[in-house]
Amino acid sequence: MIEYRNLRIALLGAGSVGSQVADQILQHGDELAARVGAGLELIGVAVRNPKSARETSIPAHLITTDAETLVRNADIVIEVMGGIEPARTLILSAINAGADVITANKALLAHHGPEIFDAAAQVGAQVFYEAAVAGAIPIIRPLRESLAGDRVNRILGIVNGTTNFILDRIDTYGESMESALAMATELGYAEADPTADIEGFDAAQKASILASLAFHTHVPVESVYREGITGVTLEQVQEARKSGYVVKLLAIAERIVGPDGTEGVSARVYPAMVPLSHPLAAVHGAYNAVFVQAEAAGSLMFYGAGAGGIQTASAVLGDLVTAARRHVIGGPGVAESTHATFPILPIGAIHTRYHVSLDIKDAPGALAEIASIFAKQGVSVESVEQKTATDGSLTATLVIGTHEAIEADLAATVEALAASPVVEHVSGVLRVEGL
Amino acid sequence: MIEYRNLRIALLGAGSVGSQVADQILQHGDELAARVGAGLELIGVAVRNPKSARETSIPAHLITTDAETLVRNADIVIEVMGGIEPARTLILSAINAGADVITANKALLAHHGPEIFDAAAQVGAQVFYEAAVAGAIPIIRPLRESLAGDRVNRILGIVNGTTNFILDRIDTYGESMESALAMATELGYAEADPTADIEGFDAAQKASILASLAFHTHVPVESVYREGITGVTLEQVQEARKSGYVVKLLAIAERIVGPDGTEGVSARVYPAMVPLSHPLAAVHGAYNAVFVQAEAAGSLMFYGAGAGGIQTASAVLGDLVTAARRHVIGGPGVAESTHATFPILPIGAIHTRYHVSLDIKDAPGALAEIASIFAKQGVSVESVEQKTATDGSLTATLVIGTHEAIEADLAATVEALAASPVVEHVSGVLRVEGL
Numbered sequence: 001m002i003e004y005r006n007l008r009i010a011l012l013g014a015g016s017v018g019s020q021v022a023d024q025i026l027q028h029g030d031e032l033a034a035r036v037g038a039g040l041e042l043i044g045v046a047v048r049n050p051k052s053a054r055e056t057s058i059p060a061h062l063i064t065t066d067a068e069t070l071v072r073n074a075d076i077v078i079e080v081m082g083g084i085e086p087a088r089t090l091i092l093s094a095i096n097a098g099a100d101v102i103t104a105n106k107a108l109l110a111h112h113g114p115e116i117f118d119a120a121a122q123v124g125a126q127v128f129y130e131a132a133v134a135g136a137i138p139i140i141r142p143l144r145e146s147l148a149g150d151r152v153n154r155i156l157g158i159v160n161g162t163t164n165f166i167l168d169r170i171d172t173y174g175e176s177m178e179s180a181l182a183m184a185t186e187l188g189y190a191e192a193d194p195t196a197d198i199e200g201f202d203a204a205q206k207a208s209i210l211a212s213l214a215f216h217t218h219v220p221v222e223s224v225y226r227e228g229i230t231g232v233t234l235e236q237v238q239e240a241r242k243s244g245y246v247v248k249l250l251a252i253a254e255r256i257v258g259p260d261g262t263e264g265v266s267a268r269v270y271p272a273m274v275p276l277s278h279p280l281a282a283v284h285g286a287y288n289a290v291f292v293q294a295e296a297a298g299s300l301m302f303y304g305a306g307a308g309g310i311q312t313a314s315a316v317l318g319d320l321v322t323a324a325r326r327h328v329i330g331g332p333g334v335a336e337s338t339h340a341t342f343p344i345l346p347i348g349a350i351h352t353r354y355h356v357s358l359d360i361k362d363a364p365g366a367l368a369e370i371a372s373i374f375a376k377q378g379v380s381v382e383s384v385e386q387k388t389a390t391d392g393s394l395t396a397t398l399v400i401g402t403h404e405a406i407e408a409d410l411a412a413t414v415e416a417l418a419a420s421p422v423v424e425h426v427s428g429v430l431r432v433e434g435l
Numbered sequence: 436m437i438e439y440r441n442l443r444i445a446l447l448g449a450g451s452v453g454s455q456v457a458d459q460i461l462q463h464g465d466e467l468a469a470r471v472g473a474g475l476e477l478i479g480v481a482v483r484n485p486k487s488a489r490e491t492s493i494p495a496h497l498i499t500t501d502a503e504t505l506v507r508n509a510d511i512v513i514e515v516m517g518g519i520e521p522a523r524t525l526i527l528s529a530i531n532a533g534a535d536v537i538t539a540n541k542a543l544l545a546h547h548g549p550e551i552f553d554a555a556a557q558v559g560a561q562v563f564y565e566a567a568v569a570g571a572i573p574i575i576r577p578l579r580e581s582l583a584g585d586r587v588n589r590i591l592g593i594v595n596g597t598t599n600f601i602l603d604r605i606d607t608y609g610e611s612m613e614s615a616l617a618m619a620t621e622l623g624y625a626e627a628d629p630t631a632d633i634e635g636f637d638a639a640q641k642a643s644i645l646a647s648l649a650f651h652t653h654v655p656v657e658s659v660y661r662e663g664i665t666g667v668t669l670e671q672v673q674e675a676r677k678s679g680y681v682v683k684l685l686a687i688a689e690r691i692v693g694p695d696g697t698e699g700v701s702a703r704v705y706p707a708m709v710p711l712s713h714p715l716a717a718v719h720g721a722y723n724a725v726f727v728q729a730e731a732a733g734s735l736m737f738y739g740a741g742a743g744g745i746q747t748a749s750a751v752l753g754d755l756v757t758a759a760r761r762h763v764i765g766g767p768g769v770a771e772s773t774h775a776t777f778p779i780l781p782i783g784a785i786h787t788r789y790h791v792s793l794d795i796k797d798a799p800g801a802l803a804e805i806a807s808i809f810a811k812q813g814v815s816v817e818s819v820e821q822k823t824a825t826d827g828s829l830t831a832t833l834v835i836g837t838h839e840a841i842e843a844d845l846a847a848t849v850e851a852l853a854a855s856p857v858v859e860h861v862s863g864v865l866r867v868e869g870l
Contacts (some may be wrong), residue, residue: 024584024731034774035583035651130581136732138573139580146565146573148470149459150751216470241475279738296459296749297571297739303714304735314731317584338467 004255006039007324008359010074010099012046012067012090013081016309017104017131019056021078021316026057032317036324044070046081046090060090072097076323078316079103079129083143088112095125100327103321104131104312110205110221111351113212126326128319133206134288136311137304138318143213145294151295152214155200155253156274159206161286161306162197163249165189166282167271170237171246177232190285199228200269203251210290211253211267216340219253225268225347232271236357239399243355245273252432255342256350259406266344270432273355280434291434344413348408353382354433356414359425362388362396366422370398374418377413379405395424401432442759445534446510447481447502447525448516451744452539452566454491456513456751458716461492467752471759479505481516481525496733508533509757513751514538515566518671523547530560537754539566539747545640545656548647559760563754568641569594569723571746572739573753578648578727586730587649591869592686592708594641596721596741597632598664599625602682602706603719612667624721634663635704638686645725646688646702651775654688660703660782671792671863674834678790678818680708680718685868690777691785694841699780705864708790715869726869783843788817788867790836791849792804795807795858797823801857805833808855812848814840830859836867 008027011018025032025042035040045058048068064070067090071077075096079101083085087108091101103109109116109132113365120127130140134157143152158164163183167178184190196202205226211219229249236306237247251295254266274281279301282290293299305311360366367386372379383401402410418426444460446453460467460477468474480493481502499505502525512529514522514536522543526536531554538544544551544567555562565575569592578587593599597619604615616633619625631637639659646654664684672682684714689701709716712737718724723741728734740746795801802821809816818836837845853861 020731028586031586032584044439136729137735138577141576141581142573144578145757146750146753148756149754151463152751158625169624279717280716294456294571294749296745296752298743298746300572300737300739302735302737305733309732311733312730314585314729315581317731318581319585323582 005037007038007071007075008043008079009320010044010046010070012071012077012079012087013041014045014047014056014058014063015080015082017080017312017316019047019058020309020313022056022058024317027337029070032321035321037328038324040320040324046070068093071099072414073325074099076100076102076320078320080106080316084108084111088116091116092119095119095123095435098123098125100126100128100177100323102128102130102316102323104316106132106202106209110208114218118261126323128323130319131312131315133209134290134302135304135306135308136314137288137290137302137306138292138315139210139302140213142302143210146325147292147294147297152292153255153295154293155210155214155290157206157251157290157367158212158248158280158283158288159251159290160197160203160249161288162190162205163192164283164288165231165286166198167232167247167249168238170232170234171241174234174238176234177230178302198230200249203249203269207251207253207267207269210251211265214253215255215265215342217265217342219265219267219344223267223344224397225270229269229271231428235426236430239357240273240355240430243254244276245403245432246276246280247271247430248274248280248283250274252433254319254350256345258345258349260344262345264343264349266350268347268348268350270431273432274434278434307349321322343363348406348411350407352407352410353402353404353406353435354410354414355399355432356426357428358398358400358417358423359395359427360398361422361424362394363422369420370400370417373416374400374402374413377409377416379409379413439478439595440614442510442762443473443478443508444475444755445479445481445512445529446477447506447512447514447522447831449482449491449493449498449762450515450517451478452515452747453480454493455748456515456628457491457493457746459748459752460803463698467756468636470756472763473759475755475759475802481505482527503528506534509534510762511535511755513755514540515751517542519543519546523551524619526551530554530558533558533560535561535563535758537563537751539751539794541567541637541640545643548644549653561758563758564644565754566747566750568644569725569737570594570739570743571749572723572725572737572741573646573750574725574737575648577737578645579614582727582729584734585732587727588690588730589728590645590649590688590716590725591720592725593683593715593723594643594686594725594741595632595684597625597629598638598684599718599723600721601633602664602667602672602684605667606676606681609669609673611669612665621823622730633665635661635684638684638704642686642688642702642751644705645698647690650690650700650777652700652777654700654702654779658702658704662705664706666863668863673707674792675790679711679834680867681711682706683709683715683718687868689785691780693784697778697780699778699784700863701782701785703779703782703785705866709869712868725848727757736746739853783841783846784794785840785842786868787842787845788837789849790834790838790865790867791852791861792863793833793835793852793858794830794862795833796857796859797829798857804833804855805852808851809835809837809848810845812851814844829837
């Protein structure tokens, strides 16, 4: 075998992912070198505060606060610090200095992906980001390469472990949203401020990345429609299960035809009812899974741990071996593909099904009035369940499932229902996906 | 964008996969060209009999019987003819003429992989084979690249759709093996001669390929231990379900430590009981799934259609785009990694659990005698279920589940049971995996 000089690896960040990455490089260096065909030399680890305690094998002399100098001396830069700045500036510096970049930073890619990919394309550098979506689960590489000769029609992803853990607790143990969130916080699945997870911001960033890859079209995170799980109630989850569904927060990327015939892309995040027979329904706890429907390949699912330091480090190291091998054998790799440039269609253009829960006045003609509201919007009703109150009140609860319809018409129906004199309260709306 | 000359694609075989591949190249040429950065020109399709009817868009002038000349004029050769010869000779010709090769031929890779990979390495050619294992499911690329920085400990794969369909019918509808096989044949899931599927030969070839990739070690197909499903009975499947298991034909590749402390690799195929809570238990019909346990990544599962012309064509086209991009951007890709060269350990060295079904004489002391046979081999019993015959005969049925033990000891136990005077008949043995 030809011997190559060591490749110089710079690591930005020594948190839960970074310290695992450093440990693996330092402890399994020989094995990695055998797979790459060259040694991997960790030349430095940039941190904000060199004094913060770390349970890691990183020798003190590798720790630095001068990230800018570090990235200019590296062949490959691994960014696992998170956040937009200084990550963005450092990655652009690394690229302009000729380094390849590996990042786990979904927020950065969702907000500044095109800037980074363009900078890389100009100098022939590579950007790898398997760890940015669904942790250890290989999903970026399959979309980028395995399905490159196919056409993806739809992606349904459980890409946020925190919300899946919470919804699974509610479903499995009958806990309230508050109690399930408290448990997620206690077990370390949820951050002190859980907003990014439970409001769907994290999932929206991943939807933006997945949709961009799948449809060869830049899908900005701002164009991703987003609803979090805070409106989901125990009653809805129990009602869904009785009807044969489980509630999951889904990141959806779909190729659709809009009402005016335009072919376009929809990217969206919301809690949805998934049939219990669907492979995604069996994804429990903090696990992630990405279900892909492609024209030729049919249905595929990728399942695994979506977070965790060591799991995410596995994805980073896979990218590191790929990047390093390309250094050894010469020649650049794969550029981002954005040739399709589909328009991004608004949420109103999608086709979906609604399950609407209503409190209505239990009076003659109420059901007829409600049925006529659906009919007026051209929305066809698939199922109706009415429960009359047992407390003697004159209120009944109605759960109405629709056939597939255009979102704009479904939303207009709900608006009309809320305004109807026979409806006291629209207590919940959930979409149905995966049928 | 720089314009490149068209890449010349040769296709060997126009069966169910080949005609789909040709259709995709001919019909979606523009889209593929956009993804690759160069045109893909199908320069010929080699077939054995040019007169056999094909439902495909391949123009007559592309059909040839002179495969040898065809491969020498191509940049990329796609081999989907199957079988060992002439596929092997043609692929070697193609490699020596400087072409990259894409093959879906699991038998060829399992039997002649090293010869082909060595020939490719010598001239810097690439060999892609995503379609050879589990059809459309991306599993080769994730093992080759995504997990390249991790250590795979174990792979459990449902990699043969025919046998999964049969076992699923038995489990779901209570059909007999014969009836389920007849249904598989009628629906086209099983060949007229189903030996390769039901005796596990097909799964063994895939186990050889997966184990070689996962452990960076050449695992010849001859070293794969193999049992088919023909010995599985409806009673066993029903008994398993009552105990919380489902019977699946598994291809297993595992890193193990042998009795003498040697670290090595085991590759094997057999029907096994999988806990109903395991993700593999939910893989129904002719679907495939590969469950991977890696040191850092944890548990991953890849699920999808394992066969079918258009599904397999999707995997071939993914490889085609990857191969073609590398032509456009220059520089070779990834070579096979065999640096680890683990020894291949025999089946007797593995650790597993047995469920043994026995017909025994319903006489005093029989159970004690049987328990002592287990104890003598150092095998610890985990569960015992005894059913006394209701027909007045003096025979009882016993199902004994063991704790984990060394296969050699478990096999010796079964042998001693069969020889015991209190045992009339060892009616079935199934291993338990996935716990």
